[in-house]
Amino acid sequence: MQVVSHIALNVFKESVRDRVLYSLVAFAVLLIGGSYLIGQLTAGQDIKIIKDLGLAAIATFGLLIAVFIGIGLVWKEVERRSIYSLLSKPVRRHEFILGKYAGLALTLLVNVGMMTAAFYLVLVYLNTQTPENIRAVLPAPVADPGMLRAIALILVELLVVTAIALFFSTFSSPFLSVALTMGLWLIGHFNADLRNFEAVVESPVAAYLARGLYYVLPNFAAFNVKTQVVYGLPVPGSYLLTTAVYGAVYIGLLLTAAVVIFARRDFK
Amino acid sequence: MDAIRTEALTKHYRVGFWRSRPYVALEGLTLDVRRGEVFGFLGPNGAGKTTTLKLLMQLIYPTSGRAEILGRPVGDVEVKRRIGYLPENPYFYDYLTAEELLEYFASLFGFQAAERRRRVATLLDEVGIGAERRLQLRKFSKGMLQRVGIAQAILNEPDVVFFDEPMSGLDPLGRREIRQLILRLRDRGCTVFFSSHVLSDAETLCSRVAILAGGRLVASGHLSSLLAFQVQGWELVMTGVSAEALEQVTRAGQVARATPFGVGHYAFELPLTTPPDRVLSELTARGARLVSLMPVRETLEDYFVRQVAEAPRDRGLQVSGTHAGR
Numbered sequence: 001m002q003v004v005s006h007i008a009l010n011v012f013k014e015s016v017r018d019r020v021l022y023s024l025v026a027f028a029v030l031l032i033g034g035s036y037l038i039g040q041l042t043a044g045q046d047i048k049i050i051k052d053l054g055l056a057a058i059a060t061f062g063l064l065i066a067v068f069i070g071i072g073l074v075w076k077e078v079e080r081r082s083i084y085s086l087l088s089k090p091v092r093r094h095e096f097i098l099g100k101y102a103g104l105a106l107t108l109l110v111n112v113g114m115m116t117a118a119f120y121l122v123l124v125y126l127n128t129q130t131p132e133n134i135r136a137v138l139p140a141p142v143a144d145p146g147m148l149r150a151i152a153l154i155l156v157e158l159l160v161v162t163a164i165a166l167f168f169s170t171f172s173s174p175f176l177s178v179a180l181t182m183g184l185w186l187i188g189h190f191n192a193d194l195r196n197f198e199a200v201v202e203s204p205v206a207a208y209l210a211r212g213l214y215y216v217l218p219n220f221a222a223f224n225v226k227t228q229v230v231y232g233l234p235v236p237g238s239y240l241l242t243t244a245v246y247g248a249v250y251i252g253l254l255l256t257a258a259v260v261i262f263a264r265r266d267f268k
Numbered sequence: 269m270d271a272i273r274t275e276a277l278t279k280h281y282r283v284g285f286w287r288s289r290p291y292v293a294l295e296g297l298t299l300d301v302r303r304g305e306v307f308g309f310l311g312p313n314g315a316g317k318t319t320t321l322k323l324l325m326q327l328i329y330p331t332s333g334r335a336e337i338l339g340r341p342v343g344d345v346e347v348k349r350r351i352g353y354l355p356e357n358p359y360f361y362d363y364l365t366a367e368e369l370l371e372y373f374a375s376l377f378g379f380q381a382a383e384r385r386r387r388v389a390t391l392l393d394e395v396g397i398g399a400e401r402r403l404q405l406r407k408f409s410k411g412m413l414q415r416v417g418i419a420q421a422i423l424n425e426p427d428v429v430f431f432d433e434p435m436s437g438l439d440p441l442g443r444r445e446i447r448q449l450i451l452r453l454r455d456r457g458c459t460v461f462f463s464s465h466v467l468s469d470a471e472t473l474c475s476r477v478a479i480l481a482g483g484r485l486v487a488s489g490h491l492s493s494l495l496a497f498q499v500q501g502w503e504l505v506m507t508g509v510s511a512e513a514l515e516q517v518t519r520a521g522q523v524a525r526a527t528p529f530g531v532g533h534y535a536f537e538l539p540l541t542t543p544p545d546r547v548l549s550e551l552t553a554r555g556a557r558l559v560s561l562m563p564v565r566e567t568l569e570d571y572f573v574r575q576v577a578e579a580p581r582d583r584g585l586q587v588s589g590t591h592a593g594r
Contacts, residue, residue: 006375010361017363080359085420088325088353088430089376090345266328268281 003091004099011103012110015069020107023061027115030057031122047126047142048230054119055150055226062112062158063185069107070165071177073100078267087267094259097166101255104162112155116148140232149240150229156247157223161185163254164218170262188220218250269339271428271459272301272324277333279319292483293319296333299478299488301461303427306454308470309463311480312576317463318356320480321432325353337428349377352421356432356463358413362406366397366416369405370423377424391419396445410437418446422453429453431462435469447473467568479572481579491568498566502538505559506551509534513554522547532556537564 015021034053038046074097077083086096120143127135127142140146164184168177194214198207222243225235277297282288294316301307311317322328324335326343335342338350360369367388374384392401395415405413414437421429434450435443450460450473464470470477471491478488487494501524509532517523517536525537538544544561552558566574 002378003376006372010372013368014361014363081355081357082359082361084322084325084327084355085353085358085360085373085417086376087327088348088351088355089373090348090378091376092345264329267322268328 003095004102007091007096007099008102008106011073011100012106015065015104015107020065020069021111021114023065024111024114024118027057027061028118031118035122035126047123047130047138050122050126051144051147051230052226054122055147055154055230058112058115058119058151059154059157059226061115062108062154063161065108065111066104066158066161067165067178067181067185069104070162071169071174071181073104073166074169074262075174075177081267083267093263097170097255097259097262101162101166104166105159108155108158108162112151112158116151138232140230144229144232146232146235147229149235150225152240153223153225153243156244157220160218160220160223160247160250160254163251163258167254167258167261170258170265184218185220188218189224190221191217191219192221219246222246269303270300270336271303271305272299272307272335272337272461274299274320274324274335275333277320277323277335278331279316279323279328280331294323294483297480297485299485301459301476303459304454304457305475306450306460306473307462308474308477309461309480310465310467310470310477310572311463312465315480315576316483317480318432319483321353321355321430321463324430349424350427352424352426352429354414354417354421354429354431354434357410357436358417360405360413360416360420363404365404366392366401366408366419369416370420373420374423387423391423394449395419396442411439411442414438415442418449422458425456426458428459428461431460433464434462435464435466443469467572471568477568479575481576484579486575486579487571494568494571498571499540499563500566501540501564502542502544503560503562503564504536504538504544504547504551505529505534505561506536506548506556507533507559509551509556510554513551513556516554517547517550533559 031050031054035046035050038049038053040046077086083096087093123143130138130142135142161181165177165181168180172180191214194210194217197210201207201210225239227233228235274297277294277299278292279294281291281293283291297316297320309317309320319328323330324337324342337347340347361372364372370388370391371384374387379387392398395418397412397415397419400408400412405416408416414434418431418434421431431450434446438446447469450462453460460473462473474491476488476490477494479486514526514534518526522538522542523536524539527535527537529535536547538547548558548561
């Protein structure tokens with residue numbers, strides 16, 4: 001466990017030194033600039049749009065970090081041969097994989113945490129600028145703590161995406177890993193449609209195939225409760241818990257597969 | 269217990285994309301390296317030296333055969349605690365400084381912070397890295413990286429250390445420092461297994477060597493035994509040699525060549541068939557005096573070239589039915 005945490009801290013240090021946290025500056029500029037421009041629109045509508053924009057930006061910046069750092073986690077070590085020295089130390093191969101994953105998870109946690117803080121700062125400021133009569137007709141408070149539920153699920157989604165990127169990077173090239181990870185992410189957002197697919201096809205084989213894919217592929221739509229929180233609709237705690245457990249199981253399976261593949265690999 | 273032991277260690281790859289064929293990277297390597305010795309693992313480029321080291325580090329898995337380090341299977345974490353490894357042309361995380369890299373590696377051994385700092389400072393002094401230790405490794409030259417690589421390989425005061433081409437990228441001064449370091453490691457009781465194609469280093473440092481060519485072991489043993497049987501003649505240096513004495517020994521065909529160094533001062537090359545004591549007594553009888561008498565041995569380089577030239581060059585599989593690749 002100690003070895004895993006040392007490897008994780010090194011990954012975090014790498015992302016800090018490689019200026020990954022600069023993405024936060026881009027996020028802040030987008031959010032503040034966007035708020036100013038949207039603020040020119042009809043009163044009340046702008047709050048909802050800014051909330052949508054903020055949540056979407058957290059998800060997008062997080063996705064870019066998860067995919068583009070995730071696919072390099074293992075590949076870079078192998079390609080540059082830094083793994084030779086590392087694996088000659090008292091490090092088991094599964095500890096290497098878990099450490100790399102934990103390091104990127106920590107990077108994402110810090111990034112999402114800081115983006116969330118900046119987001120709430122903007123909302124608190126907007127709250128002071130919104131007249132009382134408009135606040136009264138909004139579906140949810142301006143700086144609604146309920147949005148944290150959506151952000152928590154965004155984080156779980158990003159952790160699943162990281163596990164997918166890491167899994168692909170244990171055996172394929174970066175280009176292929178990006179393509180496969182992004183492909184899976186896209187399909188995962190339309191996964192629910194696969195369930196309806198069997199109702200509209202006649203072939204039982206196609207129906208079974210669709211149902212099989214529905215269960216095997218990640219259901220990323222489940223992590224998306226942005227619309228609910230923006231409109232102040234309830235997101236039950238049980239739903240959060242079930243979805244988080246679903247994400248954790250998926251991550252567990254992906255990391256197990258990554259460890260199995262990596263354990264057998266030759267570093268020529 | 270041997271420091272390193274391999275039994276019929278074999279690694280085959282499949283090469284080619286459409287019509288892949290087996291390629292013998294290493295074939296049936298059986299070797300034992302005793303504790304406390306400096307062992308030279310020699311061979312031309314592509315002989316299989318790095319493949320062997322990777323197999324010993326379990327960076328690749330053997331097609332067949334087995335290997336042990338300190339009596340335990342390779343890859344065992346307890347073994348890894350007691351060994352060090354310098355890869356060929358090492359690359360390290362270039363966003364870290366030399367100090368940070370070594371501290372990171374030291375943390376993987378479970379050393380506490382104070383102990384880590386002490387070891388890192390001592391080691392960086394030992395490999396000759398001064399104020400540069402606080403620079404990011406991306407600013408390091410090849411030679412400096414090699415020094416960092418050597419430092420990380422001996423960070424845990426290993427019982428066995430594996431160096432893959434340790435002199436690579438070093439200037440003459442750096443090479444001398446690393447030679448001295450290897451001898452200090454030996455004096456501490458550390459077994460040093462190093463691969464090289466620089467034979468003078470091996471000749472200076474090693475008690476035993478193995479020569480690999482075409483993925484196969486072609487010779488191994490003590491340097492003295494490998495080369496002692498290859499005495500090619502004698503070199504006799506005399507002073508006060510008169511013209512008459514010179515004519516006597518050269519006319520009789522006992523001397524292959526006589527090279528003058530000054531008045532009456534000669535170096536005689538004697539073929540293996542000439543007993544040196546006979547020439548010596550003839551010359552001393554005519555008033556000459558002995559300066560030195562040395563056997564002319566085949567150098568490691570001569571031996572190496574001969575062994576490698578005789579080795580088979582085919583790297584395809586020759587044993588039918590052998591499983592290739594992994």
